[in-house]
Amino acid sequence: MNDTIKNRTGNQNRESDRERKDRPVYSHNPYHSTKFPLLVLDVERERCAPYNEGFRVLHWHSEIQFVYILSGIVHFRIWDREYDLPAGNCMFINANATHYITEKEDCRYHSFLIPPEMLGFFEGSVMQEKHVESILFNPAISSRAFSPERNEDQKALEHLRRLDALYFGDDGDGFREYEISLCIAGLWLETAKLLMKETVLPSVQRKDYRRIRSLLTFIHENYREKISLEDIAGAANVSKTECLRCFRKYTGSTPYQYLLQYRLNAAAALLKSTEDPVTEIALKMQFPSASAFIGAFRKVYGVTPSVYRR
Numbered sequence: 001m002n003d004t005i006k007n008r009t010g011n012q013n014r015e016s017d018r019e020r021k022d023r024p025v026y027s028h029n030p031y032h033s034t035k036f037p038l039l040v041l042d043v044e045r046e047r048c049a050p051y052n053e054g055f056r057v058l059h060w061h062s063e064i065q066f067v068y069i070l071s072g073i074v075h076f077r078i079w080d081r082e083y084d085l086p087a088g089n090c091m092f093i094n095a096n097a098t099h100y101i102t103e104k105e106d107c108r109y110h111s112f113l114i115p116p117e118m119l120g121f122f123e124g125s126v127m128q129e130k131h132v133e134s135i136l137f138n139p140a141i142s143s144r145a146f147s148p149e150r151n152e153d154q155k156a157l158e159h160l161r162r163l164d165a166l167y168f169g170d171d172g173d174g175f176r177e178y179e180i181s182l183c184i185a186g187l188w189l190e191t192a193k194l195l196m197k198e199t200v201l202p203s204v205q206r207k208d209y210r211r212i213r214s215l216l217t218f219i220h221e222n223y224r225e226k227i228s229l230e231d232i233a234g235a236a237n238v239s240k241t242e243c244l245r246c247f248r249k250y251t252g253s254t255p256y257q258y259l260l261q262y263r264l265n266a267a268a269a270l271l272k273s274t275e276d277p278v279t280e281i282a283l284k285m286q287f288p289s290a291s292a293f294i295g296a297f298r299k300v301y302g303v304t305p306s307v308y309r310r
Contacts, residue, residue: 027054027061029113036177038118038184039063040167041111045103051272057265058100058216058251058258063113064136065093066187068160072107076100078143079209080249090146090160092191094135097142098212098250110164118181119188131192139206141195152194159187211236212250215243219255223262226286229255264300267293271309278305 030050031037041048041055048055058077067074068090076083076091078099085091087107093099095116101109116136120128135141146153146160163183166176218235219227232255233243247255263285270281282293297305 027052027059027113029061029063029115032115037115038180039113041113042108042168043101043111044108045106051269053265053269054100055265056100056102057262058098060096060098060213061113062095063115064095064119064188065091066112066114066160067091067093067101068110068112068164070108070110073104074107074109075102075104076143077252081143083143083145085145088148090157092144092146092195094138094141094143096136096213098209098216099143110168112160112163112167114184114188118184121185131196132188135192135195139209144191144195156187156190156194159183159190163187208246208250211238212246215246215255216258219259219262223259223266224284224286227259232259260296261300263287264297267297267305268301268308271305281305 029037029039031039039052041050041052043049043055046056053059054061067076069085069087071087073084073086074091076085076093076099078093078097083091084104101111116128116132117123120132122128146156148154148157163180166180166183214236215232218232222231229240229243233240236243236246238246243255247253247258251258253261267281267285270276270284271278276284278294279290282290285293287293287296294304297308301308
């Protein structure tokens with residue numbers, strides 16, 4: 001990988017802790033404030049490099065995302081729909097669409113998260129308004145799979161393969177960022193041409209999308225506190241029954257199951273990035289005891305927190 005891109009030479013000022021706390025973290029791009037804010041994740045089963053909060057949990061973000069599958073089969077859940085894509089395929093996920101990605105079988109993929117400002121050339125451009133915002137802010141457009149078996153997908157996949165080779169290739173002649181930007185523009189152009197054919201989303205479903213994001217936002221912001229089903233439902237001004245319906249439809253789980261998984265995911269991140277004692281992490285994540293935390297963690301990750309840390 002190009003060290004210039006990897007290290008963001010010339011502007012190392014990533015978002016500060018305060019900046020991160022000033023906005024909800026649905027999936028954090030550490031390069032958000034740099035001069036080249038492209039985030040690329042190299043994922044192989046349970047390893048994500050660099051690590052990201054959205055890994056293997058339901059989340060959304062302001063960037064568009066292209067997931068290029070290198071091997072195996074990748075499972076996607078986007079809103080209330082599920083897809084399994086094999087190697088050679090790509091999944092486009094629109095900004096602000098709730099989704100999570102796991103493996104159907106042993107797999108590896110590269111995930112390109114592209115901020116909107118990299119798509120429209122400059123702020124206020126006609127391209128930004130006509131071909132970027134009209135898609136990113138259209139709730140009818142949530143995702144699209146690209147297959148090497150479809151003729152209409154070939155141009156987009158060609159740009160994606162070139163982008164992948166450039167990003168993970170050698171340093172080259174010093175124009176790598178420029179070449180990558182041209183690939184992104186080509187990839188977006190071909191994608192936009194296909195996406196503009198999408199139909200309008202029914203208003204009922206649009207209301208559902210806003211509702212589940214409100215429910216998830218409350219959990220993401222308050223998972224370290226003691227919260228109840230009533231608290232979660234209140235975040236979207238809905239009944240507990242409606243809260244349960246939304247979670248089952250868009251996450252495939254109950255609010256409690258989602259909250260538990262989110263806490264365990266946050267605990268796993270602390271185990272990797274800190275030396276905090278297991279008991280302290282358990283209390284931070286609102287487990288009643290270290291033993292309860294260890295039992296829940298082992299059930300999901302297959303090992304104890306101490307083994308996972310090692």
